[in-house]
Amino acid sequence: MSAIHTLDVSGTAKTPFHRLVRVELRKSYDTRAGFWLLLSIALIVLAAEIIVLAVTTVQDEAIAFGDFIGVAAFLTSFLLPVLGIMVLTTEWSQRSAMVTFSLEPRRPLVIAAKALVGVLLTLATVAIAIGIGAVCTLLYRLIEGHADWTFGWPDMFAFLLTQVLAMLGGFALAALLLNTPAAIVAFFVYKWVLPPLFFAGAALMGWFDSLRPWIDFQSSQEAIWDWSSSGEDWAQLVVSGIVWLVIPLAIGIRRVLRAEVK
Amino acid sequence: MIEVQGLTRTYGTFTAVDNISFSCVPGTVTGFLGPNGAGKTTTMRVMVGLTPASSGKVTIGGHLYKDIPNPGRHVGVLLDASAQHAGRTGREILELGATTMGLPSSRVDEMLELVSLTPTEAKRRLRNYSLGMKQRLGIAHALLGDPSVLILDEPANGLDPAGIRWMRGLLKGYAERGGTVLLSSHLLHEVEQIADEMILIGNGKIVAQGDKKTLLAGAAAKGGGVHSYATALDNAALAAALTAKGITVAGAGDGLRIEAESVEVGRAALEAGVVLTDLRGGEGGLEDLFLELTAETQREAIS
Numbered sequence: 001m002s003a004i005h006t007l008d009v010s011g012t013a014k015t016p017f018h019r020l021v022r023v024e025l026r027k028s029y030d031t032r033a034g035f036w037l038l039l040s041i042a043l044i045v046l047a048a049e050i051i052v053l054a055v056t057t058v059q060d061e062a063i064a065f066g067d068f069i070g071v072a073a074f075l076t077s078f079l080l081p082v083l084g085i086m087v088l089t090t091e092w093s094q095r096s097a098m099v100t101f102s103l104e105p106r107r108p109l110v111i112a113a114k115a116l117v118g119v120l121l122t123l124a125t126v127a128i129a130i131g132i133g134a135v136c137t138l139l140y141r142l143i144e145g146h147a148d149w150t151f152g153w154p155d156m157f158a159f160l161l162t163q164v165l166a167m168l169g170g171f172a173l174a175a176l177l178l179n180t181p182a183a184i185v186a187f188f189v190y191k192w193v194l195p196p197l198f199f200a201g202a203a204l205m206g207w208f209d210s211l212r213p214w215i216d217f218q219s220s221q222e223a224i225w226d227w228s229s230s231g232e233d234w235a236q237l238v239v240s241g242i243v244w245l246v247i248p249l250a251i252g253i254r255r256v257l258r259a260e261v262k
Numbered sequence: 263m264i265e266v267q268g269l270t271r272t273y274g275t276f277t278a279v280d281n282i283s284f285s286c287v288p289g290t291v292t293g294f295l296g297p298n299g300a301g302k303t304t305t306m307r308v309m310v311g312l313t314p315a316s317s318g319k320v321t322i323g324g325h326l327y328k329d330i331p332n333p334g335r336h337v338g339v340l341l342d343a344s345a346q347h348a349g350r351t352g353r354e355i356l357e358l359g360a361t362t363m364g365l366p367s368s369r370v371d372e373m374l375e376l377v378s379l380t381p382t383e384a385k386r387r388l389r390n391y392s393l394g395m396k397q398r399l400g401i402a403h404a405l406l407g408d409p410s411v412l413i414l415d416e417p418a419n420g421l422d423p424a425g426i427r428w429m430r431g432l433l434k435g436y437a438e439r440g441g442t443v444l445l446s447s448h449l450l451h452e453v454e455q456i457a458d459e460m461i462l463i464g465n466g467k468i469v470a471q472g473d474k475k476t477l478l479a480g481a482a483a484k485g486g487g488v489h490s491y492a493t494a495l496d497n498a499a500l501a502a503a504l505t506a507k508g509i510t511v512a513g514a515g516d517g518l519r520i521e522a523e524s525v526e527v528g529r530a531a532l533e534a535g536v537v538l539t540d541l542r543g544g545e546g547g548l549e550d551l552f553l554e555l556t557a558e559t560q561r562e563a564i565s
Contacts, residue, residue, distance in 0.1 A: 023362050095345035096346050098342060102311075
């Protein structure tokens with residue numbers, strides 16, 4: 001082969017990871033769907049906190065900073081997984097994966113960039129939720145004359161970690177299914193249908209009762225909030241995390257890496 | 263520059279691409295022709311690593327596509343102009359591409375201007391684009407990184423006649439500056455005016471390749487027959503002169519269809535002193551060849 005027929009690529013640097021992250025971050029809000037999903041998360045948290053604040057002040061009930069965070073955590077625990085799902089599946093439903101993977105054939109890096117964007121957006125959501133919670137607690141103090149700021153660093157950390165895990169749960173299902181509606185349905189089955197089934201199974205069958213803590217990722221996450229958890233609690237968190245996060249993510253990534261991108 | 267070596271891609275028992283080999287040279291436009299479902303798109307997808315090959319390989323400038331760093335800077339790819347998020351604006355799509363490749367925003371403006379998309383059009387979302395506008399945007403995206411190789415799947419699809427002429431000029435100029443272009447089409451007329459080399463594919467196999475002359479000679483040898491069309495002030499005299507030379511002549515519209523190259527017709531007219539008003543080589547030779555070679559995969563029977 002003559003020299004003219006070869007391509008000199010020695011002068012070209014590989015696309016750095018931070019650039020992929022920047023592009024993926026931009027993709028998460030540059031469409032109406034993405035923009036409104038992010039804004040909705042903030043607005044829903046804000047609306048819920050205002051309702052909680054109104055109810056507690058009208059009825060003169062006691063509420064702590066941590067309770068406001070609890071409300072936010074409850075809501076974002078099923079909004080963030082939808083975000084985690086959309087970050088990944090829109091590439092397939094909109095077929096833009098063809099372009100993304102032509103510009104960066106190292107697919108694991110693209111997936112890692114997307115996962116990191118999910119984590120960054122989760123951090124932002126957590127920060128906004130804490131901000132809204134703080135403002136609400138402050139308002140409560142102005143109205144009621146006193147406030148309970150009980151919410152320590154361990155709680156903050158637990159809030160953050162559980163939200164990241166929730167987002168990654170959605171991301172893992174998205175990688176496995178590569179389809180927005182299917183992944184969202186699967187996530188809500190996991191979130192709402194499985195716990196009662198686990199509960200009923202544990203009540204009816206003795207052997208399942210002892211197995212359940214090892215496969216019920218949602219209830220095992222309580223260990224994160226409770227710092228007095230035993231070593232067994234943490235082991236159960238890790239094992240159930242492998243079942244619900246690592247295995248679907250591994251199968252999903254394997255699938256993305258081998259998939260024919262149409 | 264593009265080397266396809268013994269490429270095969272199967273889907274279960276179906277063979278989409280069957281052991282094909284060809285190469286594209288810098289400074290030329292290579293036309294990749296075949297009916298729908300012949301294997302053109304699959305071949306191009308393997309080239310850029312979106313579809314794994316079952317066997318064989320494709321190298322671009324000696325590299326596998328996946329080994330080219332920041333590939334957008336070396337190889338411009340347009341496989342499907344609609345394969346973009348419908349909710350993004352044209353400009354945003356180019357901005358994302360430019361950011362990935364590490365190019366400044368000014369490059370986006372340059373490309374929009376090159377493909378004649380106005381700033382207003384660039385602000386519209388892709389779902390509101392016509393197919394022709396999507397193709398222009400796709401070509402702009404492929405050219406963003408100033409690549410030396412272009413791989414375009416059906417780029418003329420959806421372009422109006424002026425757009426097709428514009429694209430022809432663009433790609434010719436690109437090849438003249440030393441670029442390598444591979445473009446596919448299922449329309450012979452679209453490709454034969456621009457391509458220096460043509461590769462005809464049918465049923466996953468290459469059925470003919472070469473420049474237009476070689477292909478036409480091949481068509482003649484196969485009995486497809488070279489022919490030409492002529493109109494003279496005195497058609498009867500021209501027909502007589504040709505018949506005297508042993509050339510078959512038939513009436514066609516206002517003129518004659520002659521089973522010979524146009525040069526033979528000109529010579530006969532000169533010798534007989536007949537004034538020609540129109541003389542052209544029949545393109546049908548190539549078209550017949552194309553249809554015949556790809557007959558197995560044609561959906562319609564050839565009449």
